[in-house]
Amino acid sequence: MAEETTRAGFVALIGEPNAGKSTLLNRMVGAKVSIVTHKVQTTRARVRGVAMEEAAQIVFVDTPGLFRPKRRLDRAMVAAAWTGVADADAVVLLIEAHRGLTEGVEAILDALAERQRNGQPVLLAVNKIDRVKAEVLLALTEKMNARFPFDATFLISAERGHGVADLKADLAARMPEGPWLYPEDQIADLPLRMIAAEITREKLTLRLHQELPYQLTVETENWEDREDGSVRIDQLIYVIRDGHKGIVLGRKGETTKAVGQAARAELEEFLGRRVHLFLQVKVRPGWLEEAERFDAMGLDFKDSST
Numbered sequence: 012m013a014e015e016t017t018r019a020g021f022v023a024l025i026g027e028p029n030a031g032k033s034t035l036l037n038r039m040v041g042a043k044v045s046i047v048t049h050k051v052q053t054t055r056a057r058v059r060g061v062a063m064e065e066a067a068q069i070v071f072v073d074t075p076g077l078f079r080p081k082r083r084l085d086r087a088m089v090a091a092a093w094t095g096v097a098d099a100d101a102v103v104l105l106i107e108a109h110r111g112l113t114e115g116v117e118a119i120l121d122a123l124a125e126r127q128r129n130g131q132p133v134l135l136a137v138n139k140i141d142r143v144k145a146e147v148l149l150a151l152t153e154k155m156n157a158r159f160p161f162d163a164t165f166l167i168s169a170e171r172g173h174g175v176a177d178l179k180a181d182l183a184a185r186m187p188e189g190p191w192l193y194p195e196d197q198i199a200d201l202p203l204r205m206i207a208a209e210i211t212r213e214k215l216t217l218r219l220h221q222e223l224p225y226q227l228t229v230e231t232e233n234w235e236d237r238e239d240g241s242v243r244i245d246q247l248i249y250v251i252r253d254g255h256k257g258i259v260l261g262r263k264g265e266t267t268k269a270v271g272q273a274a275r276a277e278l279e280e281f282l283g284r285r286v287h288l289f290l291q292v293k294v295r296p297g298w299l300e301e302a303e304r305f306d307a308m309g310l311d312f313k314d315s316s317t
């Protein structure tokens with residue numbers, strides 16, 4: 012039998028904050044590589060996840076949500092998203108079925124139209140179809156396609172899995188011929204230290220007040236593989252004010268303790284080994300303006316200057 016031609020390429024997942032990009036990436040990969048919360052602006056940097064579809068390798072690039080940036084971190088996040096688009100062999104724009112063609116989606120379409128695409132396909136994925144009636148979907152699909160020349164449209168539920176296999180197969184066929192970019196069993200290319208920090212940030216975001224998560228960041232300070240097969244991980248949680256430190260710690264340190272337990276459980280599952288996780292909260296008023304913090308997040312500090 013003749014060898015099947017291998018294909019490999021990058022697919023950028025873009026959309027407004029909360030559209031479900033990270034949920035879709037995780038489903039495509041079949042494992043949780045990008046953190047998900049119900050809050051906007053969860054993903055801060057590009058996260059790559061590797062999916063196989065027969066002889067094709069699709070490297071999905073999860074990007075921060077696109078929105079009008081105000082602060083330095085916002086600008087770096089939006090810049091990271093557009094860099095993901097520039098490097099991609101195909102782009103998937105996710106929109107939320109129940110929100111439709113919002114102002115934010117309009118702005119993304121304007122920006123896409125301005126780009127030099129050189130034949131780069133742009134697909135539409137209407138996500139969260141579990142939240143609306145079928146009639147809504149038909150009208151929305153027509154409206155979106157009248158607004159932008161999408162190469163294809165898919166109706167999906169990233170959370171439940173509807174339509175995801177069709178989207179994956181379509182994307183696989185669009186990948187350029189060539190050797191695979193990652194070993195077949197690799198699912199992510201984020202350093203383990205960063206994945207560990209992201210898991211803790213997810214647990215914090217899920218637990219804390221609306222305003223705070225944006226102003227905190229988590230870094231893995233120390234990673235020590237122990238002889239008994241376990242690993243000791245020390246992480247720093249940076250906040251900007253004393254008051255925030257109190258919130259993160261909670262009464263008698265209860266919040267940090269609960270976050271640490273949840274993060275440790277998930278890390279143990281992810282790494283398949285015992286984890287000793289130590290969290291420390293540090294007040295650092297200026298961290299949102301520090302190049303080092305951006306580096307640790309995988310963001311470009313330069314991109315974020317006005």
Ligand SMILES: Nc1nc2c(ncn2[C@@H]2O[C@H](COP(=O)(O)OP(=O)(O)OP(=O)(O)O)[C@@H](O)[C@H]2O)c(=O)[nH]1
Binds near residue numbers: 034046047052054075
């Ligand atoms: N009902 C429903 N909810 C979904 C679906 N897909 C994602 N969600 C939810 O939408 C929320 C946002 O999902 P994320 O995957 O974090 O969204 P995102 O686009 O990565 O968000 P940012 O990283 O903030 O830009 C989460 O609460 C998900 O559980 C879906 O198909 N149906």
Ligand SMILES: [Mg+2]
Binds near residue numbers: 032053074
């Ligand atoms: Mg995300």
